[in-house]
Amino acid sequence: MIATVKKSNARSSKIPVQGMMENVMEQFYSAADYIDLNNNIRKILAITNNEIVVKFPVRMDNGEVEIFTGYRVQHNNALGPYKGGLRYHPTVDIDAARALAMWMTWKTSLAGLPYGGAKGGIKLNPKLYSKNELERITRRFTYALADNIGPEHDIPAPDVNTNSQTMAWMSDTYMSTRPPAERSANQHVVTGKPAGSGGLEGRDRATGYGVFLTVKLQLEKRGETLEGKRFIVQGFGNVGYWAAHFMENEGAKMVAVQDAQTTLENQDGISVADLFQYTQSNANAIANFIPANEIATEDFFGVDCEVCIPAALGNQITQENADKIKAFVIAEGANGPTNGDAEKILENRGVTIIPDILCNSGGVTASYFEWLQNRNGELWQLDEVMEKLTKKLTESFEKVYKYSQEESISMRKAAFCIAIKRIEMAYTQRGIFP
Numbered sequence: 001m002i003a004t005v006k007k008s009n010a011r012s013s014k015i016p017v018q019g020m021m022e023n024v025m026e027q028f029y030s031a032a033d034y035i036d037l038n039n040n041i042r043k044i045l046a047i048t049n050n051e052i053v054v055k056f057p058v059r060m061d062n063g064e065v066e067i068f069t070g071y072r073v074q075h076n077n078a079l080g081p082y083k084g085g086l087r088y089h090p091t092v093d094i095d096a097a098r099a100l101a102m103w104m105t106w107k108t109s110l111a112g113l114p115y116g117g118a119k120g121g122i123k124l125n126p127k128l129y130s131k132n133e134l135e136r137i138t139r140r141f142t143y144a145l146a147d148n149i150g151p152e153h154d155i156p157a158p159d160v161n162t163n164s165q166t167m168a169w170m171s172d173t174y175m176s177t178r179p180p181a182e183r184s185a186n187q188h189v190v191t192g193k194p195a196g197s198g199g200l201e202g203r204d205r206a207t208g209y210g211v212f213l214t215v216k217l218q219l220e221k222r223g224e225t226l227e228g229k230r231f232i233v234q235g236f237g238n239v240g241y242w243a244a245h246f247m248e249n250e251g252a253k254m255v256a257v258q259d260a261q262t263t264l265e266n267q268d269g270i271s272v273a274d275l276f277q278y279t280q281s282n283a284n285a286i287a288n289f290i291p292a293n294e295i296a297t298e299d300f301f302g303v304d305c306e307v308c309i310p311a312a313l314g315n316q317i318t319q320e321n322a323d324k325i326k327a328f329v330i331a332e333g334a335n336g337p338t339n340g341d342a343e344k345i346l347e348n349r350g351v352t353i354i355p356d357i358l359c360n361s362g363g364v365t366a367s368y369f370e371w372l373q374n375r376n377g378e379l380w381q382l383d384e385v386m387e388k389l390t391k392k393l394t395e396s397f398e399k400v401y402k403y404s405q406e407e408s409i410s411m412r413k414a415a416f417c418i419a420i421k422r423i424e425m426a427y428t429q430r431g432i433f434p
């Protein structure tokens with residue numbers, strides 16, 4: 001179904017938001033059928049454990065009070081505390097939070113982390129608020145969530161339109177509401193904090209690095225390298241930028257990039273470093289960057305390239321544009337960017353999709369390192385982080401690749417099967433209370 005949202009909030013006037021839940025359920029059931037998942041465990045994993053919706057008032061700069069709606073959906077915690085990001089976006093609603101929470105459960109399980117899955121956020125367009133307002137909104141949201149989050153219970157992190165600053169406000173608010181002697185012990189209530197405030201060196205680039213690394217590993221399986229490969233990136237936020245940065249460093253060429261307002265193309269290559277620098281003094285937008293040509297939004301996915309990196313929102317690759325895609329590898333930096341109908345078209349055409357729960361798992365993996373660092377009172381160095389991240393992501397990639405080859409199934413189905421089996425094992429071992 002297509003929902004129309006306010007123009008100022010929208011990527012285009014039509015954003016298909018309601019398909020994400022259908023997508024994640026279809027992906028789950030298809031893998032569950034394949035591995036013949038125990039029927040009782042299937043019932044448990046098909047629902048979300050807890051759904052928290054909070055409404056809270058915040059004073060705006062002009063003195064008026066605005067009411068906001070925030071969400072936190074906790075899907076499953078069989079493997080450990082709930083884990084997943086918070087996004088600030090007009091498309092955030094209970095369905096989106098549910099779908100994204102489910103993806104987190106599969107992602108953390110596949111990555112071999114001791115976490116479950118959760119997701120949430122606030123339905124708003126952050127561009128419409130000042131930095132002071134965003135700080136008050138974030139702090140009041142954290143206060144409203146209260147003990148529904150916690151360092152050993154549910155650990156939020158950045159996602160779309162939230163960043164290390166958001167996490168610094170959250171951890172400070174949460175810690176400030178604890179008894180004095182417990183404050184420092186609660187720093188790991190969120191991950192993705194700034195490096196000076198308990199954050200992990202390298203957490204900023206971890207998701208984009210993982211996207212790049214999985215593309216590199218995928219190409220290696222075909223006997224190819226990134227040298228001279230053309231790629232397109234949807235979204236030039238944290239994930240899109242860092243993925244493009246690492247791709248370019250390895251000799252690939254960015255030939256198109258899209259943000260919420262603008263689509264740019266240049267077959268001679270768009271410098272990632274120059275574009276990033278430009279966006280820093282252009283309200284984070286890519287608009288009017290030269291040298292590149294602006295093209296129509298709907299022409300983005302049809303740009304000639306070898307690798308396509310959706311790194312923005314869900315449901316961007318649909319039956320309407322899947323046929324146009326020229327890339328032979330799609331690397332899902334975003335969560336749920338490809339819907340089920342598009343996936344069938346792409347599979348028939350022999351396009352490889354590196355699934356989100358593998359491709360963008362560098363972020364939550366680095367979050368786990370940050371959580372350990374805080375818990376153990378350690379400070380990790382960047383090279384140590386990148387080395388550990390590379391090792392973990394390579395292991396996950398190899399596991400998924402091997403299973404998909406052995407079973408002749410897609411990388412997505414293989415990733416889901418591995419993730420679900422790990423949770424099934426936990427339930428089988430311990431049974432259901434009482």
Ligand code: GLU
Nearest residue numbers: 084085157159363364367
């Ligand atoms: N929001 C990121 C994701 O979708 C990171 C989650 C985390 O670090 O907990 O994977």
